Amino acid sequence: VSNNLRQEVVTFGCRLNIYESEIIRKNLELSGIDNVAIFNTCAVTKAAEKQARQAICKAKKNNPDLKIIVTGCSAQTSPQMYGNMPEVDKVIGNEEKLLPNYYQITDEKITVNDIMSVKETASHLVSSFDGKSRAFIQVQNGCDHFCTFCIIPYGRGKSRSVAIGAIAEQVKHLVLNGFKEVVFTGVDVTAYGSDLPGSPTFA
Structure with a gap:
């Protein structure tokens, strides 16, 4: 993740995530939110989840003002794990990540429905x-x-x-x-x- 960014999407995992990250990228551009990174995670292995958490921590350390949104399969299956991270501003599920109205940072930190x-x-x-x-x-x-x-x-x-x-x-x-x-x-x-x-x- 760049230290000086406006918007960025960080993708982990499968080709389906790659496809969905392009939808997220387009939605993010339309949202007008600045200085934000969306991490589209994978839950297939514990190593993949660890890699995502490490990347989140590094991104926040490099840019303390960065707004971080976590989504993807790991966020869907373990939302509280990311919700408990002080670096994370918002956790959204696999359905919500395709809808730009969920990208806004609110008091409701976790929005993950029943997939x-x-x-x-x-x-x-x-x-x-x-x-x-x-x-x-x-x-x-x-x-x-x-x-x-x-x-x-x-x-x-x-x-x-x-x-x-x-x-x-x-x-x-x-x-x-x-x-x-x-x-x-x-x-x-x-x-x-x-x-x-x-x-x-x-x-």
Whole structure:
């Protein structure tokens, strides 16, 4: 994180987070909030969570006036862990991070909803990917397997798919913006379409 910044998004973890960080970046620009960093975290391993906490502490040490918002899967599954950090100003969940009205710093430090209640995957048009030559498109989110060893469903919720029409619109938008390679991404892409009318697949 730069010492002299206006806005920054710091991403940990998967391709889905990379895609969502571009939505956050666009929303942050529209919000008009200055001197803020949003940390989009990962919860797959304890090492990933430790890395995020260390980065947060370092950023605040380098810039004591920096406003820090924490989101992502680790914030969704362990909101109080970040809420207890004096360096953190706001903790928002995986649904809230895509909605810019939640970026405002208020007396309510933690805003994390029940991710299992989320039934839809909102479609967002993304035009660019910071410093990357390939683009990512979210086609699916969540997982219904609930494996004993895996925390992902608790961070991402149940499986839900993006409609084919919305995916096609995003691909066209990215091609028009100069991307030659587009990667479909999700938590469990093999589950794509099972929740949509007609159960479409990519096969």
